[in-house]
Structures are given as structure tokens and as C-alpha cells.
Amino acid sequence: MSPIYPGSVDAAGQRATLGVLGGGQLGRMFVHAAQRLGYFTAVLDPDAQSPAGLVSHHHIRTGYDDPAGLAQLAQLCQAITTEFENVPAQALQTLAQTRPVAPGAAVVGIAQNRIEEKAHFAACAAVSGVSCGPYAVIETPAQLQAAQTDRTDLLPGILKTARLGYDGKGQIRVKTAAELATAWTELGGVACVLEKMLPLTAECSVLVARGWDGQVVSFAPQRNVHVDGILAVTHAYEGNLPPALADRAREAAVSIAQHLSYVGVLCVEFFVVDDGSEHGGLVVNEMAPRPHNSGHYTLDACDASQFDLQVHAMAGLPLPQPRQHSPAIMLNLLGEVWFDAGGQRRAPDWHAVLSLAGTHLHLYGKEHARAGRKMGHLTVTGPDVASVKTVARRAAGLLGLPGLEAI
Ligand code: ADP
Ligand code: MG
Numbered sequence: 001m002s003p004i005y006p007g008s009v010d011a012a013g014q015r016a017t018l019g020v021l022g023g024g025q026l027g028r029m030f031v032h033a034a035q036r037l038g039y040f041t042a043v044l045d046p047d048a049q050s051p052a053g054l055v056s057h058h059h060i061r062t063g064y065d066d067p068a069g070l071a072q073l074a075q076l077c078q079a080i081t082t083e084f085e086n087v088p089a090q091a092l093q094t095l096a097q098t099r100p101v102a103p104g105a106a107v108v109g110i111a112q113n114r115i116e117e118k119a120h121f122a123a124c125a126a127v128s129g130v131s132c133g134p135y136a137v138i139e140t141p142a143q144l145q146a147a148q149t150d151r152t153d154l155l156p157g158i159l160k161t162a163r164l165g166y167d168g169k170g171q172i173r174v175k176t177a178a179e180l181a182t183a184w185t186e187l188g189g190v191a192c193v194l195e196k197m198l199p200l201t202a203e204c205s206v207l208v209a210r211g212w213d214g215q216v217v218s219f220a221p222q223r224n225v226h227v228d229g230i231l232a233v234t235h236a237y238e239g240n241l242p243p244a245l246a247d248r249a250r251e252a253a254v255s256i257a258q259h260l261s262y263v264g265v266l267c268v269e270f271f272v273v274d275d276g277s278e279h280g281g282l283v284v285n286e287m288a289p290r291p292h293n294s295g296h297y298t299l300d301a302c303d304a305s306q307f308d309l310q311v312h313a314m315a316g317l318p319l320p321q322p323r324q325h326s327p328a329i330m331l332n333l334l335g336e337v338w339f340d341a342g343g344q345r346r347a348p349d350w351h352a353v354l355s356l357a358g359t360h361l362h363l364y365g366k367e368h369a370r371a372g373r374k375m376g377h378l379t380v381t382g383p384d385v386a387s388v389k390t391v392a393r394r395a396a397g398l399l400g401l402p403g404l405e406a407i
Contacts, residue, residue, distance in 0.1 A: 001212045003101050003316035004078045006038035015040050016083065017057070018303070019077030021064060021091060022084025023050025025374060026291055029299065030083060031056045033307035039315075042076045042225060044069055051364040057261035064091045076097045079314045081264060083290050086164055102212070102263035102314040103289045110144075111289040114162045114193045121284050124259040128252040130160075133198050133271065133283045137162075144184055147194055148177040154196045159183045162191040166339070166373065168229015173197070201280045202272040204241055205294045206253035209265045209309035209319055210307070216257060217309065217321045219268075219302070221249045225406040226292050230372060232403035233392075236297045237327030237385045242279040245272065249282055255281060256287065265294030265310040270291040293332065299377045300360040301328035326358075326381035329392040330407060333376040337399050338369035345369075352398050356391050358382040 008016045018034045020027045023045025028174075031052050040054065042058035043050065053059035058076055062069025065088050075081060079100045082092065083284045089112070092105035110116045118132050125131045136147045136154060139162075159180060161170035172183035174194075184192060204221045223240040225233040241249075253268035260266075267288040277283035295306035304312075304322040312319050340346045353359055363376035378395055382388040389407055394403045 001316045005317075006315075010078070010302040011331075014076075014314075017077045018022070019044070019073045019080040020052065021045075021073070021080065021082040021087045023047060023052040023056075023059070023097075024083055025051050025366075025376075026054055026083035027052030027089070028364060029296075029305075029307045029362075030081070030291065030310055033305060034056045034311045037308075037311060038309060039311070041336075042073055044073045049365075049367060050317055052365060053197065054365050061153065069096070070094050073245060079312060079316075081110065081290075081314045085166065085290065100314070100316075103266070107260045107262055108289045109346065111287050112163060114160060114165075115191060117286060118193065120260070124256055127259065128255040128284070129248060130270070130282050130284045132285070133264055133273075134196045137183060137191075138194055141189075144181060148180060149357055152177065153196070154194050155180070156197045158195050158197055159187065159192050160195065161187055161387055162185075162193060167231075168226075171229065196281065199274045200271050201274050202241065203285075204249055204272065205267050205269045205292060206249050207265060207267050207295045207298070207306050207309075208253050208257040208262075209313050210257050210262050211313050212263055212316055214258075214261075216254055216318050217317050218250055218254055219295065219306070219322060220324065221246045221253075222294050222297065224269075225403050227402045228372075228380065231293050231332055232299055232401070233332070233406055234294045234328075234330040235236050236324065236330070237302060237388065239385065241272070245279050245282060252282070252284065256284070262289075264289070264307050264313045265291045267293075267295060269294075293377075294330075296362065296377050297328040297330040297379045298322065299362070301326045301381050309353050317318065323365075327385045328379055328381045329388050329389045331378045331380070331399075331401055332374065333363075333378060333390060333399070333401075335369035335371050335373040335375055337375065337401070339371075341400075342393070349398050353395050354376065356380075356395055358388065360393055 017040040019042040044060045089105040089109040111232040156175045166382040223235040267286040271283040291306040296303040360379040380392040
């Protein structure tokens with residue numbers, strides 16, 4: 001594909017415009033990155049107040065499967081991406097008939113389905129060197145029964161819907177065969193995977209960007225702390241993980257992206273499990289076909305962010321290897337921050353937080369705070385890991401964030 005240069009104007013007088021399906025915070029930060037380079041942007045999202053729609057040149061307010069909305073997006077844009085993991089694959093296919101779309105419908109389809117995703121991880125395990133944990137597919141009552149009798153090795157485990165889960169939603173932890181049956185009913189009897197509950201010692205993720213020409217760059221793995229299934233803290237600095245383990249995760253993520261002929265930014269999540277070895281074993285968990293919450297620190301701690309790389313990859317620009325210039329800790333700001341212990345609404349003490357050196361506040365423009373809703377994030381950078389940790393602890397204390405002991 002020939003590059004779409006920022007600031008260019010085509011023969012019809014149209015200015016170089018990049019489009020994104022989905023108007024959430026990932027779309028908003030993508031729009032910011034594209035605009036900074038000089039592109040015009042278009043967002044398709046039904047919500048008039050969507051975080052990305054609020055800051056984009058164009059905002060098409062239709063559903064993701066609306067033919068007129070998709071046609072308008074294709075007409076406005078020279079290339080299109082997605083920020084919404086559950087975007088209908090059909091929408092990407094429709095757009096791809098007339099425009100470069102990255103990532104493509106086929107790979108997004110794989111990442112949207114845990115069964116296909118695990119099959120892909122298994123298919124590249126020989127090259128990536130990393131497998132997924134033990135699991136069973138449960139799509140039918142017969143498979144449920146078989147799992148109850150033949151796969152007791154997977155208990156205690158987690159039953160996860162194959163599709164549409166995020167932030168720990170669509171998952172039920174089960175200890176016994178009876179609980180498994182109840183959980184499957186509770187999840188509506190839809191296609192699921194039963195995963196063995198693994199003894200996690202850590203979690204990490206790797207961001208990879210791959211261009212149309214196959215060029216690949218990646219960030220060093222970040223270590224992630226989840227609270228109640230939602231990302232709470234990301235540690236991004238040298239020494240956050242044993243170096244040999246970090247190297248393996250990075251190589252595995254790159255080979256997973258290559259094996260998919262992926263174009264754009266891909267995030268691969270890994271578990272570190274206690275397998276009796278010195279640093280623990282590495283297990284691949286899942287992948288997100290887009291920039292990821294765990295990569296938000298790259299905005300403030302690296303010379304190119306995950307969103308910059310998404311712009312470069314989809315527009316066919318060169319992909320220089322990003323460099324992290326500061327150690328960083330990212331704190332997720334969920335809706336809880338806007339409520340006190342008694343459930344009363346409060347204004348977070350931004351004055352105190354912003355007086356701390358090296359804090360970078362990103363709010364997503366969402367009006368209504370709700371428990372578990374991602375409202376923003378705070379990245380702390382500094383000259384060394386110790387000072388980053390000190391400031392991050394202070395900020396987390398001021399905001400009443402969970403996971404303080406993990407900083
Ligand atoms: P989501 O799509 O919600 O991110 P994940 O599969 O990543 O779903 O699960 C969310 C979190 O739940 C993980 O980050 C991890 O903390 C925990 N978890 C998920 N699967 C397992 C497992 N098999 N063993 C132990 N912990 C798990
Ligand atoms: Mg996850």
C-alpha cells in the first residue's frame with residue numbers, strides 16, 4: 001500500500017483523513033496522535049458524547065453495522081482502524097472493499113473469540129515458544145458433561161464466554177463440577193472456555209506494531225496488576241520482570257503478530273505462573289487487536305506512543321523502533337475515584353495530585369462516573385524507579401486507589 005502522508009491533499013481536494021471505528025478512550029488517544037501529526041480524523045460511534053467523537057474533525061453517529069455510516073466513513077477516510085474490540089467483523093470487511101483497514105477483519109475475528117484465539121496460540125507455540133494454559137472448549141451440553149467427568153484437572157477453574165468478555169466480565173470462577181454446570185447456565189449456555197485457575201506470580205503484556213510491509217517493532221514488556229479482573233497498575237521500567245522472561249514474552253508476542261500477518265498495534269497478555277522454576281513459567285493469556293490500556297504509559301514515557309505507532313502502521317509510514325526515555329508507573333482511574341467511602345460524589349483532589357512532579361493526567365471526557373468505568377489514567381514518570389514509585393504511591397493515596405501495596 002502506498003503511504004498516506006499527513007497534510008497531503010488528494011486529486012479530489014480531500015485532506016488526508018484517518019478513520020476509527022469506535023469512539024472510546026482508545027479512539028480518543030488515537031485521534032490525538034493522528035491530529036498531532038497533521039491528519040484529519042473521523043470517528044464512527046453512535047454516542048453523541050463519545051470520548052473520541054468529542055475531539056474528532058468528523059463524528060459519524062451511527063451503529064457499527066449501519067451501511068450509510070460505513071459508506072460515509074469510507075468516503076471521508078484514506079485508511080481505517082478500530083479501537084473497539086467487539087466491532088462486527090462484517091463492518092471491517094465492508095470497509096476493506098474500498099479502503100485499507102488495519103487490523104483486518106480476519107485477525108480481529110480471531111481475537112474476538114477465545115476459542116479461535118487459543119487455537120492460534122497453539123498453532124504458533126512451536127515458533128513463539130509459549131503456550132496457553134490448560135483449557136477445554138464448552139459449546140454443547142455434551143462438552144459440559146465431558147468436562148465435568150474427564151477434565152477435573154481444570155478445577156478449580158474459570159469459565160469464560162468465548163465472545164464479548166472484557167475487564168473480567170463474562171467470567172465465573174468455579175471450584176466443582178456442579179458449580180461448573182451452574183456457571184454455564186448463568187452465562188446463558190453460550191460458547192465458553194473452561195480454564196484451569198493458574199497460580200499467577202505476575203502478569204505482563206507486550207505491545208507490537210507491524211506495518212503493511214511486514215516491518216515489526218515492539219515495546220519492552222510491562223508488568224500489570226489487576227484488581228477484580230480490571231487493570232489497576234502498570235509497571236514499565238527496566239527490572240519490572242526477570243530479563244530472560246521479558247525477552248521470551250517479547251519474542252513470543254512478535255511471532256504471534258507475524259504469524260497473523262497482523263497490521264497495526266497488537267497487545268499480547270501473558271501470565272507468569274509458579275512452575276517451580278527460578279523465575280516462573282510464561283503462559284499466553286489473550287490478545288487485543290488494538291492499542292491497550294497497559295500501553296498508556298508510552299504516551300508520556302516513550303519517544304513514540306502506542307497510538308503514534310498505530311497511526312504509522314495503518315497509514316503506511318515508517319515504523320521506527322520506539323525508545324522509552326523514563327521509567328513509568330501508570331495508575332488507572334476508575335469511576336470509584338469520584339466517590340468517597342460513604343458512596344457520596346466527590347471531586348478528586350487534582351490540585352494535590354498535579355502538584356507532584358512527573359504526573360501526567362489523562363481524563364477521557366466521560367461525564368458520568370460509575371464503579372468500574374474507565375474515566376482516565378495517571379502516568380508517573382521520573383528520573384529513576386525509586387522516585388517514580390514514591391510519587392505513584394503518593395498519588396494513589398491521594399486518590400484512594402486500590403493496589404497501593406503493589407506499587
Ligand atoms: P479480560 O478479557 O476480562 O481481560 P482475562 O482472561 O484477561 O479477561 O482475565 C482477566 C484477569 O483475570 C486476568 O488478567 C487475571 O488476573 C485473571 N485470570 C484470568 N484467567 C486466569 C487463569 N486461568 N488463572 C488465574 N487468573 C486468571
Ligand atoms: Mg485480559
